[in-house]
Amino acid sequence: MLEIQDLSVKYDTIRVIHGVSMNIKKGELVSLIGANGAGKSTILKAISGLIKAETGSICFLGKEITKLPSHGIVSGGIVQVPEGRQIFTRMTIEENLKLGAYLQRNKKVIAQNFERAITLFPILKERLRQLAGTLSGGEQQMLAIGRALLSNPKLLLLDEPSMGLSPLMTQQVFDTLKILKQEGITMLLVEQNAYDALEISDRTYILETGSIVMEGKSSDLIEDANVKRAYLGGD
Amino acid sequence: ACGGGEKEPAEETINIGALYNLTGGQASLDQPSYNGFKLAADQINANGGINGKLINVVSYDGKTEQTTVANNTKKMIDVDKCVVVAGLSDSNYALAAGNICQEKGIPFITSGATLPTLPDQVGDFAFLAPFGDNVQAYAAADYAFDDLGLKKCYLLTDQSMEFTKTLAHFFEERYTANGGEIVLKDNYMNKDPDFSAQIDRFIANKGGAEIIFISGVPDDAGVVVKQLRDKGVTLPIISGDGFDTPLLIEIAGDAANDTYVGTHASLDNQDPLMQDFIAAYKEAYGVAPENAFAGLGYDTMYLIADALSRASDPADPAAIRDAIAATEGLKGVTGTVTYENGSHVPTKSVTINKVEDGKFVFMKEVFLK
Amino acid sequence: MRLRDSDLFKLIIFVLLPLAVIVLCGRNSSNYYAGLINLFGINIILVASLNLVNGFSGMFSMGHAAFMAIGAYASAMLTLSAEQKMIAMPGLPEWLISLNLPFPLALLLGGTLAAATALLIGFPVLRFKGHYLSVATIGLIVIVRAVLDNEDQLTNGARGVTGLPDYASTWVIFSTAILCLFILYRLIKSAYGRGLAAMRDDDTAAQTLGIHLTVKKISAFCISAFMAGVAGGLWGHMQSVISAKFFYIDTSFKIVETSIIGGMSSLSGAVVGSFLMTFLPEFLAPLENGATFFGVRLPELYGASNLIIAVLLILIIIFRRQGIMGYSEIILESIFSRRTYSSLLKKSEYINLCIIFKNKAVGLIHLPAEVTGRLSKKFGTDHNKREEIRK
C-alpha cells in the first residue's frame, strides 16, 4: 500500500534521514521505533508532505506522492496524528473534530465517525464547546486522535499517540487501534512505548540515526536480545 | 541633469542645482515647480545660454525626506559644483537646504516657500523668489475688509503646517488691525478627509461671519469648499496661494463660485509673457501648468539667469549673490521681482482672482506698501 | 583555515578599512560624503537600539522616531543660544532659556528625557503584546508629533527649530555609535541579554526561571529610547534644522525596515542594514535623473530608485528571512574582541593570511599535507571540545 524507497530528508543543511526504504501492506499495522532523534517523526512528516524529500520516492496505492502538496496527500487517504498534537487551540473541540472531517462530504459517515470518537473519549463530549487550547495535555492528545478518526483514513500515521495519556487511557487507545485494524485500516505507528507497540503490530522497523537497522515480524523482535536491551528497558 | 559620465567640457556650462521633492508628500507642489524650472532653463539654452555658457540643471529627488534633501544639497555643491541652488516649496525643507548653502557660501533661492523670515534665519545667501506670507495674507485681509467690505470673518486653519499657520497669523493680524473681527477660529489637519465637524461648529456658532478665510493647501482646497457649500454655507471664501489650484474648481464645481484667491499670477492674465509660458509648458509636458508653483519655478530660473548675466564673475558664488540681491524690476509670470532695501524677500504684487462660473477671473492686483 | 576565519583579515575588513574611510571622508563634516557617512553612523545607533527591543527582547516597537524627536528637541533646547531660544521657544522657563550646555551633556539629557518618556509610557504600553504594542507605539509618534506641532511656545510649532549649531561632526557621531554598539554588545552578551532572549522566546518560561518581565521590558525599552534620543540629538545637530514632520511614521518605518533587513537579532545586522539603506538609495539616484550611460541618455524617471529598493527589499527578505546577518555577530565580534587586535602583533597571523591569499591566487592548489598539518598544529586549530563550545 505504501512504498518508501531510498528516502533522504534534510533540515536546512543537515541530513537526518539517510536512504530509508520501507513498505506497508494493506491492512497491516506496522510500527516504527527508535531512540530520540532517530528521525521517526521526520519520516512521518515526509510521508504527509510537510517536509519535502531530498531524494527517493514515496508511493501510495501505486501512485507516486513524493511531490504532492500535503492536502493532496491527505485527500488520498493518508492521515496523521502528529507529534505535539497540533490541535487548533483557538477553536472549540467540536470545530476541531469537524476539521478532521474536512475532506469528508458524506454526512452519514461523518456522524458515524463522530460518534465513535466521542464514545472513545467521553471527556470530549462533555466539553464540545470548550476552546481546545485550554484542555489538559492528555485531553489534547485524545482530541488529536479523535480528530484523525473523523477523517476516515486509509492509512493512519500515528506519532506517539500514547504520549501524555494515563495508563488506563493508553490501553483504551491501543484497544481502539486494534479495532481499527480489524476494520481494515492500515496503520504506521511510531511509539516510545516500544513494548506495547511491538505487542500490537504485525511488523516493526527499527530506526537508528536516520537509517533502518532492523526490520521483522514484531513477535520475533520482541524476543530479540538486542532489541530488548536497547528499546524495551533491560533484561 | 548629471550623475555619471557627463560629457560636456566644464567651462561651457554653468551647473545650477534644482532641489525638489519629486516623490513623496511634497511632490504635488514640487514637481510642477521643477518642470517650470527646467522649461526656463531649456528656453535659455535654446537662446544661446548666458553669455555663451549653457545652463546645466542638476537635480536629485529629495523624496520628501529631510536627510535626503540635505544630502542632495551637499552633493550638488560638493560633487556637481553648482554655483546656485534653487527649489523647494516647503519652508522646513527650504530651511534645511538653505542652511547648508549658507555654510558653504552658495546662493540659495527658494522657488516656492513663502516664509518671510527665511532669509533672516538662514543668512545672506538665501533668497525668496515669491512674496512672503505676510504680503499675501495682508493683501487678502485688505481685499476682504476694504474692497469687499466684509468686517466679520471665520478663520479656518490647517494646523499641521508652518505655512498655513503663518498665513493665518498674518491674516488675523492685518484684518483685526483694519478693524475687522474674527468671530471664530477653527482648525483641521492636512488631508483630513472630513470637515463636517468644523463646519457644523461654525454653523452652530452664529457669530454673524460675513466671509471665511481658509488657510490651507491645494490638497484640501476643493474638499473643504465643497463640504462648506454642501452644508449650506454660502458666504464668500478667501484664501492664499494654497487655493490657487485647478482642483478647487474641478472638485467643488459650481460650489467653488464666490471664492477669492490671493496668489502669484493669474492664468487668464492676457500678458503675452504668461500666455507664452502656458503654451510652452503645455508643449513640454502635455498639461497646463498644474498650479502657481510651476510659474514660480519658471521665474526662479530666469531670476538666476538674470543675475548670472550681470554678475561680475559668474563662477563666484558671492558675486552671484550680490547680483541676485541687486535684481530690480525683473518681470516674470508671477509678478515683478525687486529686492529692495537689502531685503531678500522680493516686493511683489499679489493677484486676487475670483472663481466665477468655474473659472478663475482676475479681480485686482494689490500692491502693498 | 578559511579566509573569513583569519583574525587579521577580519581586523582589516571590519576595523581598519572602515576606519580609514571614516577618517578620509570625515575630515570636513559638511562635505557630501561626510554627510552620508554621518547618516550611516546615526542610523547604526537608531537601528541597533531598536534591535534591543524588537530583536533581542521580542517586543515590536514602531515608535522609535518619537524618541528621536524628543532627544532632538530636548538637546536643541540646551545648545541653542539664548537669543535663538527667545525667538523660537519663548515659552521656556527663564532658567532654561539662559541655560547653555556643552553638547555631550545636552545629548545625554536629550537621551534621558527620551528614556523618561519611555519609562512613563512603558508601564501601561509594554503590557501589550505583538501588534497591540506596535499600534500603541505608532500612537506614541502621533502624540509626540501633535505636541511638537501645537506647543508653539515651546517648540516653535510646525515651523520647527533652525540654527542648531553643527556640533555633530563625524568624530562625535562615530564615537557615539561605537560606544552605543559596544554597550549594547556587552549587554547582549551578558546575563541581561540572555534574559531578554529568554523573554523573547518564551515569556512564561522566562518568568519561572526567575526573570522579572516588567523590569526587563521596561529597562530594554528605556535603554533603547535613550539611545534613540541621543541619535535624535545628533541628527538635529547634524542637519541643524528640526521639525516634527521629520520624526514621523515614515521615519520610524524606515528604521524598522533597516532593522529587519540587517537582521533584528543581531547588532552586526544593524551595521550592515544601515550601510545598505544609507548608501543604496544614493547609489541608485543616478538612475533616475536622466544620466548618460555609454552615450545613451536615459529619461528622467523619478521614483525608479524607490521601486528598485522595494524589489530588493523583498528579494533580500525572501532569500534571507532572518535578515542579512540573521542571529550572528561576526562583525562586532571582530571589532570588540581582544583577539582581533592581538592578531596585529602575531607574526603567525600574517603567515596564515599570506598562505590563504596564495592559495586563493594559485587557485585550488593544496599545500602539501605536512605543511598544513604543521600549520594547524602550530596555530592551534585543535581546540579541545569545551573551548570549541565556548567560542
Add this chain to the structure above:
Amino acid sequence: MPTSKERIWEVIEIEEFTYFFSQLVNGLKLGSVYAMVAIGYSMVYGILRLINFAHGDIMTVGVYTILVLSTAFGMPLWATVIISVIIAVCVGLTAERVAYRPLRTAGEETTLISSLAVSIFLQNLMVMIFSPQRKAFHLPDSLSYLHSFGTVKLSTMNIITFIAVFLILLILSYIIKNTRIGMAMRACSDNMNASRLMGINITTVIVTAFAIGSGLAALSGLMLAGEYKTIDPLMGFVPGLKAFCAAVLGGIGSLSGAVLGGFVLGIAEMLFAGLMPTEITPYRDAFVFILLIVVLLIRPNGILGTKDGGRS
C-alpha cells in the same frame, strides 16, 4: 410659566443636543468609511497575522482604475467598479504570490517588511504613472445627491456605505462561521501546519482571503474617494494605518471587531473635533491614539478579541 430667559436656555439645550447629534452623524459617516476599509484589511490580517500595509495602496489602485475608466472611456460607474475590483484582486493576488507566499513560514516581522515594500512599490508606480498631482474624483449625481434628515444631510453614497458595511460584515461572518472555506480560514489562522494535515489547501484559503480583501479594498476606495472627492497616489497610506488600528482596537481576527473599531475611531475623531474647544482640537489624532491605548489597557485583546488559547 417659564420666563423668557429660561426659554432661551431651553432652546440652547435643544440646539446643543442637535449639535451633538449632527456631530455624531458625522462620526458615523467617517466611521463607516473606516469600517469599510478595516473589514477588508481584517480579512487578510485575521488569517495570516500579516499587517498588510499594501492594503491601502491596493485601494488606491482600485480608485485610479475607476477614474481612468470613467474619464478616458466614459464607462458607467457600475462597470468601472466591477473592473476595478477585478484589477485590485489581481494586484492583491500578484502581491501575495510574489511577496508573501515565499515568506509564509517566516515571522510576522518579516512579512511586515515585505508588505511595506509592496506598498512603496505600488505608491511609486502610481506616482510614475499618474503623476503625484491630486485629481478630482466625482461620483455620479445620483450617488452624491444630498438627502436632508432634519438638520443632518447625508449623500446617497453615505447611506450606501453605511448599509454596505453591515451587509458585508453579515455575509463575511456567515461565510467564516458556516462554510467550509470559512472553517478552513479559521483553521489556517489558528495553526497552518495542522490545517495542512487536515487536507486543507492552505494556498487556496490564503488566496481566497487575499482576493476578498483586495476586492473590498477597491470598494472601500470608491467610498473613501467618493467622500473625499479627491484622490492621489499616496491616499491609501493613512486609511490603511487607520484600518490597522481599527482591527487591533476591535480585536485581531474579529471582523465585527474591525467594524466596531472603525466606527469607534471615526466617532471619536469627529466628536473630539466637534465638541472640544478649538485650542485643543489639533490634538485630535493624538486623542484617538490615547483613546486606543486606554481601551487596550482595559481590554488588552481589543474590544471583541478573545485571549489566545495557549496555556502552560
Add this chain to the structure above:
Amino acid sequence: MPELLTVNGLEKNFKGLKAVNGFSAKLSENQIYGLIGTNGAGKTTVINMLSGVLKPSAGSVFFRGIEITGERPDKIAKLGILRTYQNLRLFKKVSVLQNVMIGAQIDKSYSNIEAILGMTRFRQEERKLEEKALNMLELMGIEDYAKERADSLPYGAQRKLEIARILAASPKLLLLDEPAAGLNPQESLELVQRLKKIREEFELAILLIEHDMKVVMSLCEYIYAMAAGQIIAEGEPKVIREDPKVIEAYLGRAKKDA
C-alpha cells in the same frame, strides 16, 4: 521535621469548571513525590499554581514557612521552586548552552555596569555560569548538543534540556511535568537513574507528574493520586498501587507492569 512545602486546600476555577478542587499536601526536604491522575485531573494546574503561573482561586501555599500563594513566578523561582512544562517551553532561538545559562543566572551577582565595562567579576562569573551550565548538560547527557539551537533537538533531548535548565537554577524543589513523556523505556530508565543521582547530589525535593508507572513506582517515595480535581488517594507506592479507586480510575490493567 520542618516542611519544605505546605499546600492547603488549593483550588482553581476556570469559568465554572473546577479544575482543582481542594489540593493539600506536605512535602519534606530531599524526598521524591509523585503526582498521578487521570487526564484532566488537574495535575498541571496544581503545578501552575505552585510555580505562580496561575493564581489560585482559593487555598494557600507555604514554602519553608513563607507564604507564596499567588506570588509572582520569578519570585517563587528565586526561592528555589522550579518547574518544567508538559508542552515544552524552551528558548527556541538560542543555543542549548545558553538555555541552561539562562537558568544558571538566577543568582548571578554582577551588575550590568560591570558587564558593560567587562570587569573581572563579570568575566569570572560568566565563566562560572558556563561551567555550571556545561555540567548540567553533562548530567543530563546532552552535552553534545550544546551549540545547537534548542528547537532543532529531538523531542527527548528537549525534555532533558528542560530539566538541565532548571537544575542550573539552584533549585530546592523541582516540579517536573511528565519528564518521561516521549522517552522510550530504556531512556525512561536512564532518566530515573539520573533523577536519583540528582536528588543525592543537590539534596532537593522533587514533585513529579508522570503517567509512566515504571518511572513513578521506582522513583517516588510518596504518591498523590488525583481525579477530577481532587486527591483520591495518597501514600507510599505500594499502597497506591493496590488502591481500588486508583486502579479503577487510572491504572486499569497497567497495574501489572508496575
